[in-house]
Amino acid sequence: MAVLVIAEHDNVELKDPTLNTVTAAAEIGGDVHVLVAGSNCRAVADAAAAVAGVAKALIVDDPAYEHHLAENMAPLLVSLAGDYDAILAPADTFGKDFMPRAAALADMAQISDIQEVVSADTFVRPIYAGNALATVQSDDDTKFITVRTTAFATAETSGGSGSVEEASAAENPGISTFIGSEVSKNERPELTSARVVVSGGRGMQSGDNFYLIENVADKLGAAVGASRAAVDAGFVPNDYQVGQTGKIVAPELYVAVGISGAIQHLAGMKDSKVIVAINKDEEAPIFQVADFGLVADLFDALPELEKELQKIGN
Amino acid sequence: MKVLVAVKRVIDYNVKVRVKADQSGVETANVKMSMNPFDEIGVEEAIRLHEAGKAEEVVAVSLGPQQCQETIRTALAMGADRGIHVKTDDELQPLAVAKLLKAVIEAEQPGLVILGKQAIDDDSNQTGQMVAALLGWPQATFASELDIGDGNARITREVDGGLETVDVQVPCVMTTDLRLNEPRYASLPNIMKAKKKPIDEKTPEDLGVDIAPRLKTLTVTEPPGREAGIKVESVAELVDKLHNDAGVI
Ligand SMILES: Cc1cc2nc3c(=O)[nH]c(=O)nc-3n(C[C@H](O)[C@H](O)[C@H](O)COP(=O)(O)OP(=O)(O)OC[C@H]3O[C@@H](n4cnc5c(N)ncnc54)[C@H](O)[C@@H]3O)c2cc1C
Ligand SMILES: Nc1ncnc2c1ncn2[C@@H]1O[C@H](COP(=O)(O)O)[C@@H](O)[C@H]1O
Numbered sequence: 001m002a003v004l005v006i007a008e009h010d011n012v013e014l015k016d017p018t019l020n021t022v023t024a025a026a027e028i029g030g031d032v033h034v035l036v037a038g039s040n041c042r043a044v045a046d047a048a049a050a051v052a053g054v055a056k057a058l059i060v061d062d063p064a065y066e067h068h069l070a071e072n073m074a075p076l077l078v079s080l081a082g083d084y085d086a087i088l089a090p091a092d093t094f095g096k097d098f099m100p101r102a103a104a105l106a107d108m109a110q111i112s113d114i115q116e117v118v119s120a121d122t123f124v125r126p127i128y129a130g131n132a133l134a135t136v137q138s139d140d141d142t143k144f145i146t147v148r149t150t151a152f153a154t155a156e157t158s159g160g161s162g163s164v165e166e167a168s169a170a171e172n173p174g175i176s177t178f179i180g181s182e183v184s185k186n187e188r189p190e191l192t193s194a195r196v197v198v199s200g201g202r203g204m205q206s207g208d209n210f211y212l213i214e215n216v217a218d219k220l221g222a223a224v225g226a227s228r229a230a231v232d233a234g235f236v237p238n239d240y241q242v243g244q245t246g247k248i249v250a251p252e253l254y255v256a257v258g259i260s261g262a263i264q265h266l267a268g269m270k271d272s273k274v275i276v277a278i279n280k281d282e283e284a285p286i287f288q289v290a291d292f293g294l295v296a297d298l299f300d301a302l303p304e305l306e307k308e309l310q311k312i313g314n
Numbered sequence: 315m316k317v318l319v320a321v322k323r324v325i326d327y328n329v330k331v332r333v334k335a336d337q338s339g340v341e342t343a344n345v346k347m348s349m350n351p352f353d354e355i356g357v358e359e360a361i362r363l364h365e366a367g368k369a370e371e372v373v374a375v376s377l378g379p380q381q382c383q384e385t386i387r388t389a390l391a392m393g394a395d396r397g398i399h400v401k402t403d404d405e406l407q408p409l410a411v412a413k414l415l416k417a418v419i420e421a422e423q424p425g426l427v428i429l430g431k432q433a434i435d436d437d438s439n440q441t442g443q444m445v446a447a448l449l450g451w452p453q454a455t456f457a458s459e460l461d462i463g464d465g466n467a468r469i470t471r472e473v474d475g476g477l478e479t480v481d482v483q484v485p486c487v488m489t490t491d492l493r494l495n496e497p498r499y500a501s502l503p504n505i506m507k508a509k510k511k512p513i514d515e516k517t518p519e520d521l522g523v524d525i526a527p528r529l530k531t532l533t534v535t536e537p538p539g540r541e542a543g544i545k546v547e548s549v550a551e552l553v554d555k556l557h558n559d560a561g562v563i
Contacts, residue, residue, distance in 0.1 A: 070453055070455070071453070074447060093456060093471075093473040093474045094473075094474065096443075096455070097443065097455050097456075098443070099443075100408070100444050100447070101443040101444065101447040101453065103444070103447075104444035104445075104448055105447045105448075108409075108528070109408070110409075110438070112438045112439060122532065126537070127340075127436055127437055128325070128331045128340060128434070128437070129434065130537060131330070131333075131537070132340050132535070132536065132537070133537050134531050134533075134534050135535070136529045136530065136531050136532065137530045138528065138530075175451070175482065175483045176483070177480065177481040177482075178478070179479040179480055179481050180478075181478040181479070182476045182477045182478075183475045183476045184475065184476040196562070196563075228492065231492075231493075232492065237476060237477075238476070238477070238491075238493060239474055239475060244434065244437065245352075245431070245434075247474065253560075253563065263327075263330065270540065273562065274556070275540075275543070276552065276556070287545070289540050289543075291540075291543035292544060292545075292546050292552055292560075293543060293545045293546065294548075294549065294552050295545065296549070305549050308549050308550055308552075308553040309563070311553075
């Protein structure tokens with residue numbers, strides 16, 4: 001029995017979601033292999049083979065996989081599926097794109113966004129924005145699974161002594177082309193793996209005011225997130241969105257500022273360890289999930305928070 | 315070019331869903347149902363292509379029980395030309411939906427197929443990718459911008475790192491993200507007009523598709539709740555609590 005994890009990477013570095021996915025794979029049981037499909041991605045394969053618990057890294061080094069186009073990735077996964085009881089990828093925009101395509105090509109179901117491995121064929125996944133949890137069982141020969149990364153610990157990046165083996169590329173249908181990307185650049189920690197996240201909502205009133213959030217985030221070494229309303233209004237880029245249809249986060253500390261707490265937002269952050277809400281409306285639903293609620297005007301509270309954090313040496 | 319849009323009937327996004335006591339699912343009796351919000355965005359995009367002269371016809375397809383016709387009527391009232399209802403009372407999982415849609419698409423031969431990126435009930439985020447796979451067509455998921463030409467479409471996608479642009483051959487499958495457009499409301503005259511637009515009814519048997527579920531749902535339970543928190547009086551108290559009690563800063 002073996003399980004295959006699809007590595008998320010940019011051909012240079014192995015990305016964190018892969019590490020959580022390895023942990024989920026190990027819970028299913030059997031040897032854990034990691035597929036590194038990319039272009040000039042040898043360093044990533046070496047990194048994957050060194051991850052604790054990984055028995056083998058498969059490398060497919062071919063320009064067709066440089067940008068992980070789903071049309072090319074899916075046939076590759078299907079060509080390997082026969083050797084595996086399960087294939088796992090993170091449930092982020094990387095894995096969500098090609099995994100269902102691969103599953104359908106193989107005529108298998110996909111089990112989306114699992115947050116718990118009950119047994120090798122039974123998994124728990126959230127539905128209805130996390131307002132219900134479904135326990136589902138699959139008897140497909142290969143289970144195609146995407147993993148809610150915040151629900152599984154990060155595997156150690158060292159300690160493993162897996163081998164690196166070459167695997168063959170599959171046929172490339174040549175029906176899609178990567179044109180370019182606009183990557184939001186900032187020096188902050190990755191939103192989905194940050195220890196602290198500070199998010200702003202419509203209450204921020206404008207993108208210009210987000211410096212207030214950033215100043216607090218700087219003091220906390222935090223990532224910055226946002227509600228859909230703040231993204232739709234153009235205050236911040238789309239990749240800041242936390243929620244049912246945005247990013248799922250579960251940091252040690254989540255600070256929601258000027259966010260009302262719609263169920264779609266809560267779906268993305270309610271598994272955070274400690275939740276703080278700052279909102280001027282004491283009836284705002286966000287207070288129902290907050291461990292510490294402060295009813296205040298954010299334009300007073302944020303500068304004050306920055307000062308208080310300074311005092312305790314942050 | 316013809317555009318085909320999938321529209322799913324789901325529990326309205328404003329409803330707080332309740333898990334049934336017998337753990338068999340969530341309560342749907344007397345609950346407000348609506349078109350999946352991502353599908354409203356899909357219908358809007360298709361209608362805009364029609365209005366811009368880039369599409370000749372917009373066909374809205376829904377799969378499921380009789381009431382799906384209401385969802386199709388909503389799409390028709392927004393501006394779609396006709397509907398197709400694949401009627402079944404059986405549970406439909408994404409792979410089965412994809413197979414049914416494939417059969418409809420093969421009969422209809424659209425140049426563009428639009429689905430929502432995610433249905434807000436099962437939160438699967440699979441069906442569009444599966445339809446594309448079964449047809450052997452390219453897919454552009456999580457779209458926030460579409461520029462469709464003769465033989466290709468240039469589509470901007472919302473990804474975790476920011477935005478990505480791909481060029482795909484047409485016909486293709488696109489799934490919508492939130493920022494693609496802002497869907498319109500149907501006007502009263504258009505709602506009246508929609509009543510006369512045709513809806514074609516089919517069954518999975520007509521289409522020759524096996525829709526047996528692949529995943530067995532063992533239980534549906536309520537997630538653990540959070541313990542009630544406290545209100546703090548000041549920023550200083552907040553920082554003190556986070557530092558000394560919670561130990562997170
Ligand atoms: C299909 C679909 C998917 C969605 N997906 C997501 C998602 O992934 N993520 C998400 O976040 N939302 C999502 N939403 C949107 C969600 O329903 C809410 O509309 C959104 O979360 C509201 O954002 P908000 O809290 O910033 O804005 P609002 O609800 O307008 O709240 C603003 C808050 O700011 C407070 N405020 C205003 N001024 C101040 C001030 N000076 N000081 C302090 N407080 C102030 C107000 O009291 C209010 O509570 C989705 C909706 C749909 C239909
Ligand atoms: N029963 C259905 N009827 C019509 N469209 C559907 C149905 N199920 C899924 N879809 C389409 O597939 C999209 C993604 O659904 P899902 O993969 O279930 O998250 C939806 O936004 C719809 O466009």
